[in-house]
Amino acid sequence: MSSDSSAAPPPARAPFRLPLHWLGAAPFAIFVLLFLIMPTMRIVVGAFQTPDGSFTLDNIRGLFTTSILSAYWISIKISIASALLGCLIGFSVASAVVLGGLPKWIRGPLLTFSGVASNFAGVPLAFAFLATLGPVGLITVFLKSQLGIDLRALGFNILSFWGLTITYLFFQIPLMILIITPALDGLKREWREAAQILGATNAQYWRMVAFPILLPSFLGTLALLFANAFGAVATAIALTGSSLSIVPILLFAQIRGDVLGNPHLGYALAFGMIVVTGIANTIYIWLRARSERWLK
Amino acid sequence: MRKFWAWGALIFGMLYFILPLLGMTNFSLKMRRGVYSLDAYAVVLGDPRFQATFTYSILMALATIVFGVLLVVPTAYWVRLKLPGLRPYIEFVTLLPLVIPAIVIVFGYIRLYNTSSWLPLTGSITGTNILLMFGYATLALPYMYRSVDTGLRSIDIATLTEAAQSLGAGWTTILARIILPNVLVAVLSGAFLTFAIVIGEFTMAALLNRPAFGPYMQLLGANRAYEPAALAVMSFALTWGCLGLIQLVSRFQKGAQSAT
Amino acid sequence: MSFLTLTSLQKSFGPVQVVKDFNMSIEKGEFISFLGPSGCGKTTVLRMIAGFETPSGGAITIDGRSQQNLRPNQRNIGMVFQAYALFPNMNVAENVAFGLKVAGRPKAEIDARVKEMLGLIKLDHLADRYPYQMSGGQQQRVALARALAPKPQVLLLDEPLSALDAKIRVSLREEIRQIQQQLGITTVFVTHDQEEALSISDRIVVMNAGKADQIGKPADIYNRPATRFVANFVGTLNLIEAKVVDPAANRVSIGDQGVTLREPLGNAKAGDTVSLALRPEAGSTAPDARGDTALTGEVVSSNFLGSVIRTRMKVGDSIISFDMFNSPGLVPPTVGETVTLRFTAGDLLVIRD
Numbered sequence A: 001m002s003s004d005s006s007a008a009p010p011p012a013r014a015p016f017r018l019p020l021h022w023l024g025a026a027p028f029a030i031f032v033l034l035f036l037i038m039p040t041m042r043i044v045v046g047a048f049q050t051p052d053g054s055f056t057l058d059n060i061r062g063l064f065t066t067s068i069l070s071a072y073w074i075s076i077k078i079s080i081a082s083a084l085l086g087c088l089i090g091f092s093v094a095s096a097v098v099l100g101g102l103p104k105w106i107r108g109p110l111l112t113f114s115g116v117a118s119n120f121a122g123v124p125l126a127f128a129f130l131a132t133l134g135p136v137g138l139i140t141v142f143l144k145s146q147l148g149i150d151l152r153a154l155g156f157n158i159l160s161f162w163g164l165t166i167t168y169l170f171f172q173i174p175l176m177i178l179i180i181t182p183a184l185d186g187l188k189r190e191w192r193e194a195a196q197i198l199g200a201t202n203a204q205y206w207r208m209v210a211f212p213i214l215l216p217s218f219l220g221t222l223a224l225l226f227a228n229a230f231g232a233v234a235t236a237i238a239l240t241g242s243s244l245s246i247v248p249i250l251l252f253a254q255i256r257g258d259v260l261g262n263p264h265l266g267y268a269l270a271f272g273m274i275v276v277t278g279i280a281n282t283i284y285i286w287l288r289a290r291s292e293r294w295l296k
Numbered sequence B: 001m002r003k004f005w006a007w008g009a010l011i012f013g014m015l016y017f018i019l020p021l022l023g024m025t026n027f028s029l030k031m032r033r034g035v036y037s038l039d040a041y042a043v044v045l046g047d048p049r050f051q052a053t054f055t056y057s058i059l060m061a062l063a064t065i066v067f068g069v070l071l072v073v074p075t076a077y078w079v080r081l082k083l084p085g086l087r088p089y090i091e092f093v094t095l096l097p098l099v100i101p102a103i104v105i106v107f108g109y110i111r112l113y114n115t116s117s118w119l120p121l122t123g124s125i126t127g128t129n130i131l132l133m134f135g136y137a138t139l140a141l142p143y144m145y146r147s148v149d150t151g152l153r154s155i156d157i158a159t160l161t162e163a164a165q166s167l168g169a170g171w172t173t174i175l176a177r178i179i180l181p182n183v184l185v186a187v188l189s190g191a192f193l194t195f196a197i198v199i200g201e202f203t204m205a206a207l208l209n210r211p212a213f214g215p216y217m218q219l220l221g222a223n224r225a226y227e228p229a230a231l232a233v234m235s236f237a238l239t240w241g242c243l244g245l246i247q248l249v250s251r252f253q254k255g256a257q258s259a260t
Numbered sequence C: 001m002s003f004l005t006l007t008s009l010q011k012s013f014g015p016v017q018v019v020k021d022f023n024m025s026i027e028k029g030e031f032i033s034f035l036g037p038s039g040c041g042k043t044t045v046l047r048m049i050a051g052f053e054t055p056s057g058g059a060i061t062i063d064g065r066s067q068q069n070l071r072p073n074q075r076n077i078g079m080v081f082q083a084y085a086l087f088p089n090m091n092v093a094e095n096v097a098f099g100l101k102v103a104g105r106p107k108a109e110i111d112a113r114v115k116e117m118l119g120l121i122k123l124d125h126l127a128d129r130y131p132y133q134m135s136g137g138q139q140q141r142v143a144l145a146r147a148l149a150p151k152p153q154v155l156l157l158d159e160p161l162s163a164l165d166a167k168i169r170v171s172l173r174e175e176i177r178q179i180q181q182q183l184g185i186t187t188v189f190v191t192h193d194q195e196e197a198l199s200i201s202d203r204i205v206v207m208n209a210g211k212a213d214q215i216g217k218p219a220d221i222y223n224r225p226a227t228r229f230v231a232n233f234v235g236t237l238n239l240i241e242a243k244v245v246d247p248a249a250n251r252v253s254i255g256d257q258g259v260t261l262r263e264p265l266g267n268a269k270a271g272d273t274v275s276l277a278l279r280p281e282a283g284s285t286a287p288d289a290r291g292d293t294a295l296t297g298e299v300v301s302s303n304f305l306g307s308v309i310r311t312r313m314k315v316g317d318s319i320i321s322f323d324m325f326n327s328p329g330l331v332p333p334t335v336g337e338t339v340t341l342r343f344t345a346g347d348l349l350v351i352r353d
């Protein structure tokens, strides 16, 4: 600005136009501030406050009770299990289609279907699995009447850790397929050929070249799927009611009726969720940036 | 050998997805003992609460879409045109709703906008509806913004804007007559996705106590046997319809582009 | 027996025959260029040597050993790709070490060899860089080092320079040639740039529609093109249509001007049309120019190109262009002027198709 002072004086209006540019982004900024940032900050701040507003770490400390810790632990376990399985199965399907020599036309329908299935979460998804693996579900009945296998007697229950994990997989696998397919497409034919002509076997190519290249996308998607499962409320509630004590269900009950007997413990519970999904997503963004740099 | 494994993986994956869909369809048809019938659908469709909540959710979805478009299109346009330095930050912010679980956001709403606060939105029904709509707009923000921003990237907005200005058009005209038609396909796909998200959303509506379709489904699921399966089939068809429309629209756009 | 032999090599993709009866013997340590227009099958031949494509017919041997049924990783071949194809997850040193590592060489040997290779391409200081941190020219040099590190019997390069800009292209091709001579490695280099092929090869194979049109030393290819295609593709030769007047005396006429050739006309009969080639730098219109043959024509255009002046004149139905070195005293011909071009009859070549 000051370097211009030797030149002809700028039109008087010019300095006043600058804030106007920023005004264009104001509605968006106000909206985001009011309905995204401030509500979240309210939770974060509340997690460190006593009911009368002074600073405390008691709420956070309050999380470290057996019941709350075990709720976090089950939530984390379900999220990890469904993310891991989702990644592995999704990867197998995607690589079967991209690299396995299957007919080309399968690809389009698969991606379209994945787009639909990854959005088919929430209450209806729970119903679909109840109707399939529930006590009188399609598979349960079929196995019992036709093959004499009683899933219940084997200890399987849809309202359990594995039941929830299998249900979550319905949106986890398609999400993995959607994200990893472009990454598999990014594996250049020349890399495989360069490895081969340098004497590498197929296994060596996968171990030393393809897998390390895919690893960031793979781990990144794992983190995303983890956060995805960790924050899922509707499916869990519709499937299990409140019989399974996982963090989102606990928080839901707490917001409804202060089941923990301390409103500020609810803040801490929610704050814990933000921390967990925040960490998972930071990993995702970081790894993703890394793989994009390579694949440039 | 490779093909064998490839087919194996694909078929396993397909079974996993087809069986639940089959299960729910099968279940939804079994309300009448011994025979397949559409009774469950008839009961659901005839339920006045179904009609009320479904209508409510559709209206909410439409309101969310209108609000989302009015918020996102001018912002994305303005940022690309005048504030390109701001783009990474805006992009980061629009991704936040994927990081912060919806239940946390709505928890914040309840504490921030309760009857004793400076903006007592939850004090009245209209206020709560508006708050819920804002919540939905927040949930849809990542999809809407990304979609519109990608659409804007493919057109030369600077030139279009200058051309329109030289013909004497004002900002409203430019946005409504020039920019919007050019990113219509992007806006539409964002809109369909928003629709699919809002129509079955449970957490926010339940915690704000609004009579939406998601909580209705959950309630029905807790009390009935066959009707929930019928609802699941209808939801799946709805989701499928919305995302199918996105495909259709974007294919239409590709056709139009290659034709010019 | 030659080191690398290709015998009646053929390749079809479906109904389309892309390589037809390709024969070639390459001596140990030779630098051979495949030169030809896009789509003529250069890459396909190279990929058959490497083992990425299975020939539809014919045989490939390296050092007397048939390559049939050998997979690419069982052949002892190094290859450099047009798009570098460096492994993006490895730094320069790891890329160069890859071939030795998969072969299970001891670590000390790998380190020594990597060091030697990086010295060869003069990139010792970049050993820790990743591919995305390097320029195209640097990446391609690393790709060369990676291909050479396992001491392959044959080095294949598929248009390794065409993704680079003009300056680097020239310096890198000289570097490649110098390294090739230093190591004495048998090399096949694919290009569609004739200057590239002429400047660095021992021999050139000019390919046309899946066949080798001519195989020869660069000077032969340039001075004595065997076919009209080679003449057209290599250099800027004039192709002149002439009518045979007296086959026994080698007399032909261009326009209505009679010329006696040095070369025999073969079995052409009087009245036949033959194609003659004349290099643009072969003659001169200067008054003191010497030569036993002259053609007179009208100047159509005259362009100043810096070191030379290129003039095009019309003789009969043919346009003949010729270059004269620029010198301060030279007056460029003007359009419409009638000039006489003098040259030796031996410069007129008969092209057999």
Ligand SMILES: Nc1ncnc2c1ncn2[C@@H]1O[C@H](COP(=O)(O)OP(=O)(O)OP(=O)(O)O)[C@@H](O)[C@H]1O
Residues within 6 Å of the ligand: C013, C018, C036, C037, C038, C039, C040, C041, C042, C043, C044, C045, C192
């Ligand atoms: N896998 C394939 N399937 C079908 N046709 C192919 C295949 N690979 C190459 N071709 C065809 O074979 C012909 C020769 O291709 P090739 O790549 O060998 O040409 P080239 O001489 O290397 O050309 P360029 O200079 O453009 O690289 C082309 O017409 C090409 O379309």
Ligand SMILES: [Mg+2]
Residues within 6 Å of the ligand: C042, C043, C044, C158, C159
């Ligand atoms: Mg080629």
